Amino acid sequence: MSQILNQKRNRGNTSSIEPSNNSSNSSNSVLSGMPTTTPGTLTDELAALFECPVCFEIVLPPIMQCQVGHLVCSSCRSKLSCCPTCRGTLGNIRNLAMEKVANTLMFPCKHKSTGCRMFLGLNEKAEHEEVCEFRPYSCPCPGASCSWQGQLEKVMVHLQHAHKNITTLNGEDIVFLATDINLPGAVDWVMMQSCFGHHFMLVLEKQEKCDGHTQFFAIVQLIGSRKQAEHFAYRLELNGNRRRLTWEAMPRSSHEGVTSAILGSDCLVFDTSIAQLFADNGNLGINVTISVVC
Template identity: 60%
Template sequence: MATVQEDLASEFECPVCCNYLEAPVLQCRNGHVICANCRAKLTSCPICRARLGNFRNLAMEKVASTLMLPCNYSVFGCAVALLHTERRAHEEACEFQPYSCPSRLASCKWEGSLEQVMTHLMKSHKSIATLQGEDVVFQATDINQPRTRKWVMIQSCYGHHFRLLLEKRVKWDGHQHLYAIVQLIGTRKQAERFSYNLKLNGQRRRLTWEGKLSSMHQLIPLEIRNSDCLVFDPCTTQLFADKGNLSIHVSIRMV
């Protein structure tokens, strides 16, 4: 049986996205409420089709500020309830937030729990290699292709799975660079336990990078923009490539 708190919380769900409402709470002229994010995408009320203005429901905003609302990831198992002022910080670090597909393919919109990630990969992305061990060698093929491209590998060790991403993209200065980074398919707290080392070997040459692991929940574009990964340009690539293929030695260690 639902509690009074649960019944009240259900009244604060946005009818479009189903997330809980927080200030500003907007409404149509007939009193139907909607969250600010969805209001920006609509011109008419999703309930009565009346034209939407920018009328705020101050009474609901005040009540919402006192409610203990479930985490948005409760459907994935999180049992925490918090005030709206605390929910955003919690949800950014919540261990139950869904994982996107590690393939980094724009065409794959899959999301699911941590336990479902590898099952999804093995079923839908069989071409992605999964290598076992703390020290592995990943080979990126056709590295000299001029277009933007991504290479992905999964490494399994220490009872966890890690994603190596090698991405070729154009920097802000108009020049093409390659970026290599390793992330844990797991929570931010778990990622703090590991570091990684990337190494390129050539004739009398060696290029290495050692960094702390981040969780796959953290945004790849942000880490690339900050150059917080192994970065090298096409000229450097030619010093280490062999017939258009590039071997990257990957080591993961517990810290």
């Protein structure tokens, strides 16, 4: 039997459940023999030479150095008055030789400490790190001002401590009851669903456009990576008065968040008139079913 939840949340306030408004040839010949997918000791040792002594990130071009040759990344350079290694004078000296070497190396992803094993060239490194599955997770609450970030296993702990009013129901088939959908302004309704050993966040968001037109957006995100999300599907269904409106999709990863999906209408979207067809005294029930994709 389905479980029923009545859960409302202020946009921007997760502590309340009340809705409101709201180029050397000799160098190349040596380096060209190094593997590109599983770099050996030589690559690891060379990559270590590019570590910034201040932020410990990889020093990428433009590579700056002090007068005796100690490297520092360009970001940290702007904040320093002397070399952090030898305390000598820092000018605006670029190490062109090291920049040339950098273009031949494979560097570890900056999320190596949390599990990423990728080594990438300079052209791919930044792009990969933006979507790396091992990058920190942000708080998944929509519309919230929470700036928390951490590892995947800490997300639910954070929600349970910082956003206690978000209720979790167990089961693959539940009913999400959003109350007072006729309230004016922007409102979020949020709940958690736990099944198949994972946690899913269900979001119903109400937005008022500049022209006064109001739309509702309903979506599910998995508290996990995109690879994990690919193993599941969700179905949202509105039922009532001999009518049915259904949306089926793969859940969003909490790495992706729901904002881009809502902006692109890649979710269940309906306006006020549709909402009223299915609502009962201003309350809207949404059947939510999570299934495993073989």
